[in-house]
Amino acid sequence: MIELRKTTMEDRKRAYEWLYHSDFSDFLNKLPGVKEEEIPSYSEFTADYEDYFFNGSHPEKGRCYVIVCTNNGKEEDIGIISYTSFHLRDKITEFDIWLKGNHYTGHGFGTKAIQILTSIVKGLGYEKVIIRPSKYNKRAIKSYQKAGFIEEELKPEHYYLGEYIPQFSDGDYGPGEDVFLILSL
Ligand SMILES: CC(C)(COP(=O)(O)OP(=O)(O)OC[C@H]1O[C@@H](n2cnc3c(N)ncnc32)[C@H](O)[C@@H]1OP(=O)(O)O)[C@@H](O)C(=O)NCCC(=O)NCCS
Incomplete structure (x- = not known):
């Protein structure tokens, strides 16, 4: 059975370890568009994943x-x-x-977690979810499609606030290197 629990600040360090130092990290870190020398330190991770993500202060x-x-x-x-x-x-x-590791993938756990979070954000009033995996991350794409996401051509101005378009429209992997998937709630 899969459930979601709200994080606390104590979860941030292990969230970092699971992402950047697990047995699938090499795969993620070597995806085209990812520069290995740019793999964030823990303090850089905390600049992206600020306190509010973990303590719930700005839902x-x-x-x-x-x-x-x-x-x-x-x-x-x-x-x-x-x-x-x-x-x-x-x-x-x-x-x-x-x-947190390859051993946990491929059992439907990720897809189930996405379905649970989908119903949480629907309850918060959201109408659309986006997700942008690397086009080479076939397992992630398959999982998101199983959860109901469909591929769409990205029109940044339809999704991003104007001031964030320059920073985010190319995605994490550079132009043309990701798949833009959306789920309408
Ligand atoms: C992405 C992730 C969250 C998905 O969760 P999961 O529990 O592994 O997903 P599921 O088991 O529900 O589904 C994965 C599907 O991909 C399939 N798959 C696995 N490797 C694949 C490949 N190379 N090509 C195509 N499909 C593949 C599996 O067979 C499964 O499909 P099935 O249920 O029809 O057999 C998880 O794999 C993960 O944490 N990966 C590492 C981190 C990551 O890539 N995060 C995403 C960043 S965008």
């Missing part, structure tokens, strides 16, 4: 959750999922997700 800007798996009565924290909205137009939010 209108975004929030992280721990993905919790219960199996035979034993609970285990297995990953992180977040929504982020500060850079997007009204009623649109963006998801990010990573499990």
Whole structure:
């Protein structure tokens, strides 16, 4: 069984470790468009994933959750999922997700976590979710499609607030290197 638990500040360091120092990090860090020398330090990660993601002080800007798996009565924290909205137009939010290691992938856990967060953000009043995986991250794309996301051509002005278009419209991997997926709620 998969559930989401609101993060606390204590979860931020392990969220960083799970993303940048797990056994799938090499795959993510070597994706075209990612410069290995630019892999963030923990303090750089905290500049991106500010306190509010972990302590819930600005839910209108975004929030992280721990993905919790219960199996035979034993609970285990297995990953992180977040929504982020500060850079997007009204009623649109963006998801990010990573499990804590390859062992946990491929069992439907990530897809289930996305479905749960989808219903949370729908309850918060959002109408669209976007997500932008690398076009080479086939497992992530498949998972998001299973959760109902569909590919669309990105028109930045339809999604991003004007002041954030220069910073975000190319995505994390550079022009043409990601897949723009949306889910209408
Ligand atoms: C992306 C992620 C959250 C997805 O969660 P998950 O629990 O692994 O997803 P699921 O098991 O529900 O679905 C994965 C699907 O991809 C498929 N898949 C795996 N490798 C694949 C590949 N190379 N090509 C195509 N499909 C692939 C699986 O078979 C599965 O589909 P199925 O259920 O039809 O068999 C998880 O894999 C993860 O944390 N990966 C590492 C971090 C990451 O890439 N984060 C995303 C950044 S955008």
